[in-house]
Amino acid sequence: MGKRILIVGGGLAGTIVANGLCRQLGQELRDGSVSITVLGTSDTHLYQPGLLYVPFGRIRESELFREQRKVLDRRVPYLIDPATNIDLEAKEVTTESGKTLGYDYLVIATGSRIMPQNVPGMAEGAHWFYDLEGARRMRDALDAFEGGKIVVNVNAPHKCPVAPLEITFMLYDYLTAKGLMKKTEITYTYPIGRLHALEPVGEWAQGEMDRLGLKYETFFNTKEVDSKAKTISSEEGTTFDYDLLVTIPPHQGAQVIEDSGLGTGGWVPTDREKLLHDGSTDVFVVGDTTNIPISKAGSTAHFEADTVVDNLSSLITEGRWARNYDGKVFCFVETGMDTGTYVWFNYTTPPNPGPPSQMVHWFKLAYNRLYWLSARGLL
Amino acid sequence: MAERKRIDARGAFCPGPLMELIANLKLVDVGDELEVWSSDKGSVKEIPEWVAKVGHEMGETTEHDGYWSVVVRKAK
Ligand SMILES: Cc1cc2nc3c(=O)[nH]c(=O)nc-3n(C[C@H](O)[C@H](O)[C@H](O)COP(=O)(O)OP(=O)(O)OC[C@H]3O[C@@H](n4cnc5c(N)ncnc54)[C@H](O)[C@@H]3O)c2cc1C
Numbered sequence: 001m002g003k004r005i006l007i008v009g010g011g012l013a014g015t016i017v018a019n020g021l022c023r024q025l026g027q028e029l030r031d032g033s034v035s036i037t038v039l040g041t042s043d044t045h046l047y048q049p050g051l052l053y054v055p056f057g058r059i060r061e062s063e064l065f066r067e068q069r070k071v072l073d074r075r076v077p078y079l080i081d082p083a084t085n086i087d088l089e090a091k092e093v094t095t096e097s098g099k100t101l102g103y104d105y106l107v108i109a110t111g112s113r114i115m116p117q118n119v120p121g122m123a124e125g126a127h128w129f130y131d132l133e134g135a136r137r138m139r140d141a142l143d144a145f146e147g148g149k150i151v152v153n154v155n156a157p158h159k160c161p162v163a164p165l166e167i168t169f170m171l172y173d174y175l176t177a178k179g180l181m182k183k184t185e186i187t188y189t190y191p192i193g194r195l196h197a198l199e200p201v202g203e204w205a206q207g208e209m210d211r212l213g214l215k216y217e218t219f220f221n222t223k224e225v226d227s228k229a230k231t232i233s234s235e236e237g238t239t240f241d242y243d244l245l246v247t248i249p250p251h252q253g254a255q256v257i258e259d260s261g262l263g264t265g266g267w268v269p270t271d272r273e274k275l276l277h278d279g280s281t282d283v284f285v286v287g288d289t290t291n292i293p294i295s296k297a298g299s300t301a302h303f304e305a306d307t308v309v310d311n312l313s314s315l316i317t318e319g320r321w322a323r324n325y326d327g328k329v330f331c332f333v334e335t336g337m338d339t340g341t342y343v344w345f346n347y348t349t350p351p352n353p354g355p356p357s358q359m360v361h362w363f364k365l366a367y368n369r370l371y372w373l374s375a376r377g378l379l
Numbered sequence: 380m381a382e383r384k385r386i387d388a389r390g391a392f393c394p395g396p397l398m399e400l401i402a403n404l405k406l407v408d409v410g411d412e413l414e415v416w417s418s419d420k421g422s423v424k425e426i427p428e429w430v431a432k433v434g435h436e437m438g439e440t441t442e443h444d445g446y447w448s449v450v451v452r453k454a455k
Contacts, residue, residue: 347390
């Protein structure tokens with residue numbers, strides 16, 4: 001029997017790993033010495049960054065989805081059968097339908113998810129755009145909004161560290177265009193002592209918010225939301241009234257990670273350079289679900305996935321390790337409806353964003369289209 | 380039994396040591412300790428500032444070769 005590679009999770013990271021392995025292991029797939037299987041939860045692949053545009057009616061919902069079967073290399077069987085237990089001792093994964101799949105190499109790519117239910121009152125009182133249902137509800141709420149107090153509330157941990165700032169500046173542009181900004185006060189809250197985790201981005205955001213007259217509160221970690229009184233309070237003792245509460249809820253990893261005892265909160269302990277599950281030699285972890293102290297972002301998932309592809313194919317064909325992950329993260333940042341900037345860094349190089357420009361905004365819009373090429377491994 | 384968990388946030392520019400601490404505090408019990416490793420000297424100021432604001436307890440801060448370790452006890 002050939003080497004069996006099992007990938008749990010067919011989101012961005014899992015898909016890039018599967019497609020990349022197909023490119024590097026073409027011969028082995030043909031002669032049967034390697035097989036690759038992906039386990040997922042749905043027949044569609046959701047382009048998550050596109051959710052940012054949904055509340056403003058700026059994207060057609062059909063643009064957010066592709067058939068997963070078409071994004072994935074046709075040589076890879078894709079089973080819509082979520083993993084319910086991952087047993088690293090027995091080297092077996094059990095699925096919802098009751099199948100047990102053995103593996104020689106496992107790739108865990110189950111991502112992260114929002115947990116508004118972890119904060120009292122949040123699910124009832126807040127809007128969010130981090131899933132499609134939430135983004136639709138937020139679109140309706142914005143349609144009905146006639147001015148008042150908006151709180152944009154950010155909680156730790158969360159994926160895509162730039163989306164909270166993007167939504168804030170986009171809200172400003174959207175409400176200005178609608179003539180409502182004069183009757184609106186926007187307050188942005190952030191868990192630590194500046195407006196963004198990255199210092200230069202935080203400084204830039206503060207300058208912009210001052211210029212536009214947006215308010216902000218640092219050191220704000222949500223304790224509870226009172227959906228009747230329409231207030232949100234922090235662990236640090238601050239309370240705000242709101243008419244519209246937009247939140248980035250705290251995140252956790254997938255349920256199956258907790259259920260399998262692989263990591264508290266669904267975060268899998270992972271070697272930050274090798275991207276191996278701590279203590280394993282045959283279990284790779286990639287994308288949002290790692291516990292690596294690094295941005296949970298599409299670009300992180302992409303760079304990590306490339307590293308996993310190189311190492312896994314090198315281990316299989318030559319029995320050697322290829323290269324370590326250097327912690328690279330790259331993010332486009334929408335700084336309004338028409339301008340953007342970008343930032344990159346790794347474990348040793350600090351971030352340094354370029355000045356916002358319209359061109360970078362167009363790059364990001366282009367990237368929104370290019371995502372599919374990147375997932376298919378063509379970029 | 381109170382436990383101590385280590386968070387190696389060296390070289391973590393984003394989300395950074397304090398955000399890692401905040402996220403990890405949500406996953407441990409009251410009385411447990413987290414030991415954050417940071418290569419950013421700013422953490423030595425920033426972490427105690429937040430801990431005082433929110434009402435957890437500071438343990439020892441130690442300078443090592445090229446990084447600092449900061450211990451925080453979850454108090455509520
Ligand atoms: C609103 C928004 C805007 C964003 N904007 C950007 C951006 O501009 N730039 C950027 O870089 N990143 C952005 N991101 C973040 C980016 O989408 C994620 O970081 C990225 O998708 C992570 O890839 P992943 O493969 O780890 O997780 P995902 O892509 O989420 O994939 C995980 C997959 O695992 C599956 N899964 C879960 N449990 C199981 C199970 N038990 N069995 C089988 N499968 C399972 C899930 O269904 C999912 O398909 C954004 C995210 C959001 C929500």
